[in-house]
Amino acid sequence: MGYYMKRIMMVMAMAAIPALAPTIARAAAGDLLVAPTRLIMAPNSGGEVVVNNTGDRATTYRISLVLRKMTAQGTIESVDEATASQRDAAALDLITYAPRKITLAPQQSQTVRIGVRVPPTMPGGEYRAHLLFRAVPDVADAAAPQPATDGMSISLTPIYGVTIPVIVRVGEPKGSASLSNARLSVQEGQAQLDVDLMRAGDRSVYGTLDLMQADGKTPIATIKGVAAYPEVAQRHIMLPIDRTALARATGPLKVRFVETDPASGGAVSEAPVARP
Template sequence: MLRRFLKAAAAACCAAMVAEPALAQGDLLVAPTRLVLPGGGGGEVVVSNTGDRTTTYRISLVLRRMDRTGQIKPVDEQAATPAEAAALEILNYAPRKVTLAPQQAQTVRIGVRAPPTLAPGEYRAHLLFRAVPDAVAPPAPGTAPAADGMSIALTPIYGVAIPVIVRIGEVAGEARIVSAERSAVDGQSGVTVTIARTGARSAYGSIDLMAAGQAKPVVTVKGIAAYAEVEERSLFVPVPPEKLAGAKGALSARFVENDAAARGGAPSEVPVR
């Protein structure tokens, strides 16, 4: 039942967004993972309780910024740029809190109310879904009271945030891969890739590591974003040693944009050094 509900909701929203896999944390599942909306448009997100207990989730709009390593960091509203403040103003959503029984899902609707005076450009906020802890949480298995009869239990609060991007007017932008180097992180072999982005539009796509003479990628990483606040983003692509050893010929790295606004753009590719 839950699976059918998620598929139906994704189909209904596909005109307004790029379909992406769901994000999950704890017993919280959110789909899709990204919304791109026009100035007068709207979309839907499905929040699901995949656990075995009834849970309440609070929904809010928050600000996040990306750094060149791809880390997403919280931003206080007091430190918001004019574009970030505008994103909070023009986005509306409902409901703001849902209580879901086990294996139950609900749709959250998002709308855009952009004033005619709003300058063309890209505006982004993040929709945060966070589980509300029980007033009296059950003790963790094996928790024993202290000598004075009291015990302390830490209850994790799960949350998932997805970007909601609003584009007003024609928003130009381009992203291309500029370098790829063999590297290792914590003993894991792989390739460090750098993507350069220009213009006012954020970029979104996938990276393929290709071996000369082979049509099938050695490795593919999907869901790579470079938001408008970064001009360059670097990321490490893990590659199992056996795949590197089995790749005959020279390796290259290719970035393909999946954003609808980039349709017609050619993939960019560089050799792996």
């Protein structure tokens, strides 16, 4: 392969990263902006994540690679590296990143380089870890405990962070999504749709969920950025619904999941929804 071709391919790989997830994450405690919010990487590729201090004080951010798992309820939980299975922890050895600590002046940004190196013997499939961006609290900034003259006082400093998934796919694992058990409920002035997102195959699925009239084009309610990771064969999704919008809808309803993962080809799955 010629130099130019290699160079072009590298540029393509870099360019593809922000295109996959055109959103950015932002958190306070030294306001933090992270873009993009999701990385899907091929073996032996590179990418980058931009970190920007959107706050008004110089802040140090620590970057780490952590394990998270999804539950059947769709929540994301921490996984202790020490107790994780070899398969679950494999991504930690595939993904490199630098730097791991950044100090940024207000409005300053820096790129964190992400690399993926997959040994040729690695079995095909999807491997995932999560990049955690966290502001290191300023010691002087921590809420000063009150002098305790009449007992004890307590000061708790919260540290907030943002995590984004880094997904490594080896050998184009297949996957598909479908919807099941969609049920609409209205109680105490609240309307909600509960539905199970079913996942098959070896890769995660990711997309947007809409509730709409069976013959309509405009969603009544929408959730974006919903995933089902490979560790769950199904996950629950609760979609809150504006009752006014629901009242305007006539006739039968359906729920639709449009995959936005680039590996999905924009696959759409639908299921009918019974009105209560």
